[in-house]
Amino acid sequence: MDKPLPAALDIPARSLRAVWHPCTQMKRHEQAPPLEIVSGEGVWLTDAKGRRVVDAISSWWVNLFGHNQPSIKAAIRAQMDRVEHVMLAGLTHAPVVQLSEALAARTGLSHAHYGSDGSSATEIALKLSAHYWRNVGRPEKNRFIGLAGGYHGETVGALSVTDIPLFRANYGPLLRVSATVPVPDARARPTGMEQSQWVAHCVRALEAHLEVHAHETAALIVEPLVQCAAGFVMIAPQYLTRARELCTHFDVHLVADEIAVGMGRTGTFLACEQAGVRPDFVCLSKGLTGGYLPLSVVLTTDSIYHAFYDDDVALGFLHSHSYTGNPLACSAALATLALLNDAQLIANSERATILDAVFAPLTAHPRLIHARRLGMIWAWDVDGAPADFARHFAAAALKRGALLRPIGNTIYFMPPYVIDDDAATLLRDAALGALATVLTTATHPQASSPPLP
Numbered sequence: 001m002d003k004p005l006p007a008a009l010d011i012p013a014r015s016l017r018a019v020w021h022p023c024t025q026m027k028r029h030e031q032a033p034p035l036e037i038v039s040g041e042g043v044w045l046t047d048a049k050g051r052r053v054v055d056a057i058s059s060w061w062v063n064l065f066g067h068n069q070p071s072i073k074a075a076i077r078a079q080m081d082r083v084e085h086v087m088l089a090g091l092t093h094a095p096v097v098q099l100s101e102a103l104a105a106r107t108g109l110s111h112a113h114y115g116s117d118g119s120s121a122t123e124i125a126l127k128l129s130a131h132y133w134r135n136v137g138r139p140e141k142n143r144f145i146g147l148a149g150g151y152h153g154e155t156v157g158a159l160s161v162t163d164i165p166l167f168r169a170n171y172g173p174l175l176r177v178s179a180t181v182p183v184p185d186a187r188a189r190p191t192g193m194e195q196s197q198w199v200a201h202c203v204r205a206l207e208a209h210l211e212v213h214a215h216e217t218a219a220l221i222v223e224p225l226v227q228c229a230a231g232f233v234m235i236a237p238q239y240l241t242r243a244r245e246l247c248t249h250f251d252v253h254l255v256a257d258e259i260a261v262g263m264g265r266t267g268t269f270l271a272c273e274q275a276g277v278r279p280d281f282v283c284l285s286k287g288l289t290g291g292y293l294p295l296s297v298v299l300t301t302d303s304i305y306h307a308f309y310d311d312d313v314a315l316g317f318l319h320s321h322s323y324t325g326n327p328l329a330c331s332a333a334l335a336t337l338a339l340l341n342d343a344q345l346i347a348n349s350e351r352a353t354i355l356d357a358v359f360a361p362l363t364a365h366p367r368l369i370h371a372r373r374l375g376m377i378w379a380w381d382v383d384g385a386p387a388d389f390a391r392h393f394a395a396a397a398l399k400r401g402a403l404l405r406p407i408g409n410t411i412y413f414m415p416p417y418v419i420d421d422d423a424a425t426l427l428r429d430a431a432l433g434a435l436a437t438v439l440t441t442a443t444h445p446q447a448s449s450p451p452l453p
Contacts, residue, residue: 011036011048032395040067043416043423045403054402054423054430056415061228061260063291065339066418072290075335079328088114088325095330099297102337106269108278109299113317114325118259119153121283121296122221126157127319128281128300129219129253135307135315144178145209145220145252149185149230152221152257161221164229179213181206185233187370187381195236203242210250219253219280224271225374228260231410232379234372240275253280259296263287264340264417267349267375280304290336295329348417352376358424359413362431367439368411378413382435385409386442396437402430411435 009017012033020026021034036048043066044052055063065072079095086093100112113128115121126144133141146152146161153159159168160175168175184202186195193201210217224240227233247254256279261271263284268274270282281304285296308317323329352375359378363371368380382389390406397404404411411431415423 028391035398042066042068043419052401053398054415054427056402056404056413056427058414058416059291061414062286063416064263064287064336065290066416069290071339072292072332072335075331076292076328079331083327085323085326085328089320093327095327095334096325099330099333102334103297103299107282107299109282110302111300111305113298115296115298116294116321116323117296118283118285119155119158120321121259121285121298122152122158122161122257123155124298124319125221125255125281125283126161126219128298128304128317129255131317132304132307133218140216141218143213143216144218146178146180147183147222147227148180149183149227149233150180150221150223151227151229179209181209183227183233184235184239199236199239202239203246206243207246210246210252214250214252217252219255220247221255221257223257224261225266225274226261226271226377229407231407232372232377232412234374237275240272240277244275244277244279255279255281255283257283259283259285264345264348265375265377265414268345269340288336289329289332290339292332293326293329295326295333344417348376351417355419355424358421359428362428365432365435367435376414376417380411382409382411386438389438392438392441393434396434397430400430400433402427404431
C-alpha cells in the first residue's frame with residue numbers, strides 16, 4: 001500500500017504524486033510542475049505566489065463571462081438552499097424544465113436529454129440516431145460519417161467519429177471507426193483552386209459517399225464552422241448548408257457538435273445559425289454553465305422523440321448518467337443564458353472588432369500566416385514552427401502572464417467575452433514575446449530553452 005502524501009509538500013508536488021492530469025505526458029512535469037491557481041476574477045487567474053495570469057483560452061473553452069461571476073454564483077447558491085441533486089428518472093425539478101424550455105426557444109429543437117460533459121453528449125447523440133433508425137424499422141442504418149480532422153470527445157463512441165490519430169490510435173481495437181470525408185480547410189486548398197471550388201469539391205465528396213453508403217448511414221457529425229482541436233480549421237457556412245441538404249435528401253441525420261463553438265462563441269448563439277440550418281441533433285456543453293459546473297445536453301426534434309414514445313420499454317432511450325440534469329448545473333446554465341442575450345451577442349461582435357485592432361501586430365508578423373477570426377476565436381499558424389513548438393511557446397507565454405496552449409503550430413486565443421483592453425494588450429505582448437523567444441531559441445540552439453509546461 002502506498003504511503004500517505006506528506007502534508008508538508010506544496011500543492012504542485014502533491015499534485016504530481018496524486019493526480020493524473022488530463023491531456024498531459026506526466027513525465028514532462030519533472031522539469032516544470034503544474035502551476036497552482038488559488039483564485040480567479042474576470043479574465044484573470046491568480047497563482048499561489050500572487051501573480052496574475054490572463055486566461056486566454058477560457059480554461060479549455062468553458063468560461064464565457066469570467067471567473068467569479070456574481071450572477072452565476074448567486075444562482076448556484078440559491079439552488080443549494082433548495083436541493084443540490086435529485087435523480088431525473090421518475091422525478092423532475094424546475095431548473096431542468098426551465099433550461100430545457102429556454103434552449104428549445106433558442107434552437108427550435110424541442111426535447112433535451114442531459115449528460116455530464118461533451119463526450120457524453122456525443123455518445124447520447126450517436127446512440128439516439130442509431131436507435132431511432134432501429135425503432136423505425138431500419139436497423140441497418142448504424143454507421144456514421146465525420147469530417148477529416150474532426151474531434152468529438154474521448155469516450156469510445158466519441159473517439160469512433162474523431163479523426164485525430166494522437167487521441168484515437170492507441171484505442172483502435174476498441175473502436176468501430178467511422179468514415180471520414182474531406183473538410184474544406186482553406187489551408188489545404190489545392191493550388192489554383194478558388195475557395196468556392198474547394199467547398200464544392202468537398203461537398204461532392206460527401207455526396208459521393210452518401211450515394212453509396214446512405215442505406216447504412218445513421219448520421220453525419222460535424223463541428224459547425226470551426227474544428228477547434230484540428231488546429232482551428234474554419235469552414236465556410238456554405239459547406240454546412242449543403243451538408244444539411246444532402247443529409248435531408250439521403251435520409252441521414254445531421255448532428256451538430258456545438259460543444260466548443262456554441263453559446264455565442266462564433267458570434268451567434270449556435271454556429272449553425274450562420275448557415276441557416278437546423279440539425280437533427282445539437283450537442284452543447286463547455287460554456288453551457290459559464291464554466292462553473294459540468295453539464296451537457298443533446299437537443300432534438302419532435303419526430304425523433306416520438307419514435308421512442310411507446311408502451312414497449314425496449315423502444316425507450318435508457319441511456320442515463322447519475323447526475324443527469326443536476327439542479328445546480330442547470331441553475332448555472334440558466335444564469336448563463338440570461339447573460340447571453342441578443343444584446344450580449346451584439347456586444348461580443350463589436351468587442352471582437354476592437355480586439356482585431358489590438359491583435360493586429362500578430363496578424364502582421366512575418367512568421368504568422370493564415371490569420372483567421374470568427375466571433376471570439378482568433379488563430380494564426382506559425383510558418384516553419386520548430387519541433388515541440390506548442391510546449392515551449394506555452395511555457396514562454398506563461399512566464400509573461402498569459403495562459404496559452406497552442407495546438408501544433410497554431411496559436412489561438414479564445415478568451416472570456418469580458419476581456420478588456422488591458423488584458424488583451426498583455427495577451428498580445430505575451431504571445432509576441434513568447435514567439436520571439438521560441439523562434440530565437442530554435443535558430444540559436446545554444447540559447448537557454450524555456451522551461452517545459
